[in-house]
Amino acid sequence: MKIKVNSEACIGCGACEQIAKDLFEIGDEGVSKAKVSEVPEDKKAMAQEAIDGCPTGAIQGEE
Numbered sequence: 001m002k003i004k005v006n007s008e009a010c011i012g013c014g015a016c017e018q019i020a021k022d023l024f025e026i027g028d029e030g031v032s033k034a035k036v037s038e039v040p041e042d043k044k045a046m047a048q049e050a051i052d053g054c055p056t057g058a059i060q061g062e063e
């Protein structure tokens, strides 16, 4: 699974970082960035939780 944050849509709320700190971090510009492009198998559920929890739908996940 690949993940990507649309920085135009991200409001920097930090929810994804809280849910999945191994996968997302709030960068210097105040928006979230994916720390990895390919999500390890054991972190997929966590990635999906972050995708579902993003209030603006800014995280894109792709199998």
Ligand code: SF4
Pocket (backbone or CB within 6 Å): 005, 009, 010, 011, 012, 013, 014, 015, 016, 017, 031, 032, 053, 054, 055, 056, 057, 058, 059
């Ligand atoms: S949950 Fe969504 S809006 Fe909030 S920081 Fe993460 S990507 Fe941005």
